[in-house]
Amino acid sequence: MVVLVADDSVAVRRLLSARLRRDGHEVREAPDGYEAWQAIEAEVPDLLIVDDVLPGLSGVELVQLLRTRPAAASVRIAFLVEYDAGLRRAAEAGLPGSAVIRKPFDLDELAL
């Protein structure tokens, strides 16, 4: 599975990448919304893990843009949120099939 991790925190990207690579997945990283979109245009991932307050395009904007592309209809989404406001934004965006990962997280308990 190809996974794109989009978060402005190097620490978050490296931790999730290390965990996903251990499980045998291919991982791409993006530090902001624009680079994440470029990565998606280059190769549509199977799973997008995206911070909801990403610089540039926000996580919700990125996912809404992604949903306009028929080729990306099957991409699974996981929002990284830190506060309740993030949970509300993800819920209000009404994006079906999206999961939520709360920060801080325990790598041992992540079901990816």
Next chain:
Amino acid sequence: MTLAAIILAGLILAELVALVCRRNWVHWKLGRRQTLVDDAISALADAVVAHGDVEPPQGRVNRRVLRLAALELFPVLAGSSRERLTRLAESTGLVHDVIRTLQRSPRAYARRTAADELAEIRSAEAAPALAAGLEDVDPVVRVACVRGLAWLGDLTELRRMLQVLDGDSLRAPSEAESAMLALARAAPESLVELEQSGSSRFARRLAALALATVGDKRAMPSVLGELAEENVLLSSVAVRAIERVGGEDAVASLEHVLADGSRDVSLRRQAARALERVR
């Protein structure tokens, strides 16, 4: 006159060249350090995932780099993976380095930072140093040490911790706020005692808000008093706290704020949103 002008121009030029060189040197240094920190973050992340080890760093720069990397990782992690990172911080000597700074640095700012870092790392090895830090000459260091011990769950010096909070909260408000939040979870009875019999009004107020934030109903009378504050910042904190506690008293007090046309509009909106969640 001409010679003086030439010398002055030469001095100005030399100063400008020195400024440009210094600016480039700082950019190069920060850029190089960030690369090293990113590499260290990757090494630590791999070790946390693989249950592995990291070689203890050699030299001052490498130790500093590992410290910065670990401190970026700690706030992101929870549970057993966070505990593994704490073990790595111990085995690489990082905890020892930070303890030494807390114990020996003559600069209060360095000791404050060290106390904050030890609170973040949450290593039991740091407990004696944090306990000794309760007697530091700097009030921010003392409160930061209370926070460190509370996050660690080490309540051996609880009586002294409460004294520090009562005496120093006003001088270190943000550290005191998070220390009390940690104590509200680790030792709520002690915070109720501080809230009811502390000598500082500010400390009693912070204790009440911390208890309410974790949903402790015993804080409700004080928090309802805070709601009457005309200062919108204080009353809005009280609205959030009341929402956390919930119950009939919460509904009644929030309805009262909502119906009071003399209260700030943003506070009434906040009360309306809180009511939706509490009801």
